[in-house]
Amino acid sequence: MGIDFPGVRPRGNSIVIDFNFNGTRCRESLRIKPTKTAVREAVRKREAILFEIAMGNFDYGKHFPNSKNALKFSKNKSALVTVEETLKQWIKKAEMRCQHSTIRDYNSAIYYHLIPAFGQITLEDFNVSYVYDWLDEINISNKRINNVLGPLRQALQDAFYDGIIEQNPMDRFRYLSPETREPQPFNxxxxxxxxxxxxxxxxxxxxxxxxxxxxxxxxxxxxxxxxxxxxxxxxxxxxxxxxxxxxxxxxxxxxxxxxxxxxxxxxxxxxxxxxxxxxxxxxxxxxxxxxxxxxxxxxxxxxxxxxxxxxxxxxxxxxxxxxxxxxxxxxxxxxxxxxxxxxxxxxxxxxxxxxxxxxxxx
Incomplete structure (x- = not known):
C-alpha cells in the first residue's frame, strides 16, 4: 500500500494491530478490508489503546471482545462469559470425576432447564432474581428444583474461584423444602x-x-x-x-x-x-x-x-x-x-x- 505505520499492517482481507500489554506482545486482527482509510482508522485505534495502557485503564474485552486474550486480560471478565459457557465448561470437568449416571442427570438439568432459562445471560448480569422468576414459570417438585439448580450453583462457584465473578449469586438462594409444591388455588x-x-x-x-x-x-x-x-x-x-x-x-x-x-x-x-x-x-x-x-x-x-x-x-x-x-x-x-x-x-x-x-x- 506504500504507507508504513508501526504496529499496524495489512494481512489478506484484515488488518493486524500489534502492541505490548502487561509484558505480553499482543496481535489482534480487525476483519475489515485494508483500505487506506481503514488502515488510518486502525492506527488511531492502536494509538487509543497505547494511551489507555499508559493511563492504566485499558480494557482488553472492550476493544476485542471476541479475542482469546479478552478473558485473560479483561478487567471485567464476567461481562464476556455467559451462563451457558460456564455450565458447559463445568460439565466437562465434572465428566472426569463423576459417574455416568450422575453426568446424565447433570446434563438433563443443564440442557433441559438451565441453558434454556439462563444460558444467554452474562455472568455480570446474572443474579438470583432470574431464578425466582424461573420458579414462577415451572411446575416441578422442590426436590427436582434443588437438583436442577445444583450444577448452576457449582458452576458459578468455579467461576468465583477462577476470579471471573466476585461472589456466587446462588449463595443468596436457599434450597427449597423437599416437600412437593402443592397447588394453592385461589377461592x-x-x-x-x-x-x-x-x-x-x-x-x-x-x-x-x-x-x-x-x-x-x-x-x-x-x-x-x-x-x-x-x-x-x-x-x-x-x-x-x-x-x-x-x-x-x-x-x-x-x-x-x-x-x-x-x-x-x-x-x-x-x-x-x-x-x-x-x-x-x-x-x-x-x-x-x-x-x-x-x-x-x-x-x-x-x-x-x-x-x-x-x-x-x-x-x-x-x-x-x-x-x-x-x-x-x-x-x-x-x-x-x-x-x-x-x-x-x-x-x-x-x-x-x-x-x-x-x-x-x-
Missing part, C-alpha cells in the same frame, strides 16, 4: 378481591389468566390472530421467555383452549383497548406488549394481592386455580389436561387429585 372470594383492585388492561389480563389456565409466558405472547371469538376459543402457539418468542414448552402445549365465560369477557374487553395490535395484552403504562412476566409480578400482581389482603402466591397459581375450578365442577380430567397442555391426564391426577370428584375420576 372465588379471593379472585373477586384481587380483580377489584385492578382495572382496564391489567384486570383483563389477570381475569383471563384465572379463567384460561395459560402460563404467564403464554399470556404475554398471545396474538390476536390466535383468538377465534366466533368459535369461542384461542390457539396457544407461542410463549415469550426472557424477551424472546419461542414455541410452547412442549408439543402438547400447542393447543386450543375453549373460552370460559369469564375468559371471553376479558378478551372482549381487551379488544376495545388494543384490538388492532399484534399482542393481546399490553402494559398500560407504555401501551406496548409486556416485556416479561417478572414485570407483571412486581408491578401488578404483588400490589394487587397486598391491596386485596390476600395471602401471596405466585402468578402460576392462577393456572392451578383454573384446573381446580374445572375439576371441582365435574369436568372430564382428560379434557382439563388438554386445555392445560398436558399430554395425558396423569399429571392432572397426580397434582389435582383432591379436586376430582370420585364419580369423575373413576
Amino acid at each position: 372465588q372470594d379471593e379472585i373477586n378481591r384481587i380483580l377489584n383492585q385492578l382495572e382496564g388492561q391489567c384486570r383483563n389480563l389477570i381475569q383471563f389468566a384465572f379463567w384460561s389456565g395459560l402460563r404467564t409466558s403464554e399470556l404475554i405472547a398471545l396474538r390476536w390472530q390466535d383468538v377465534d371469538l366466533p368459535n369461542n376459543r384461542v390457539h396457544i402457539r407461542t410463549a415469550i421467555v426472557r424477551k424472546r418468542e419461542k414455541t410452547t414448552k412442549t408439543v402438547s402445549g400447542l393447543r386450543t383452549v375453549e373460552l370460559q365465560p369469564k375468559a371471553r369477557e376479558a378478551i372482549e374487553a381487551q379488544a376495545t383497548c388494543n384490538g388492532q395490535s399484534l399482542r393481546v395484552f399490553h402494559d398500560p403504562s407504555s401501551d406496548t406488549p409486556w416485556a416479561g412476566d417478572h414485570i407483571i409480578r412486581k408491578r401488578l400482581w404483588i400490589p394487587a394481592l397486598n391491596a386485596a389482603d390476600v395471602t401471596y402466591r405466585n402468578p402460576y397459581q392462577t393456572r392451578h386455580t383454573f384446573a381446580s375450578m374445572l375439576l371441582s365442577a365435574g369436568k372430564n380430567p382428560l379434557w382439563v389436561a388438554q386445555q392445560m397442555g398436558h399430554k395425558d391426564w396423569g399429571m392432572i391426577r397426580k397434582t389435582y387429585g383432591r379436586w376430582i370428584p370420585a364419580s369423575t375420576g373413576n
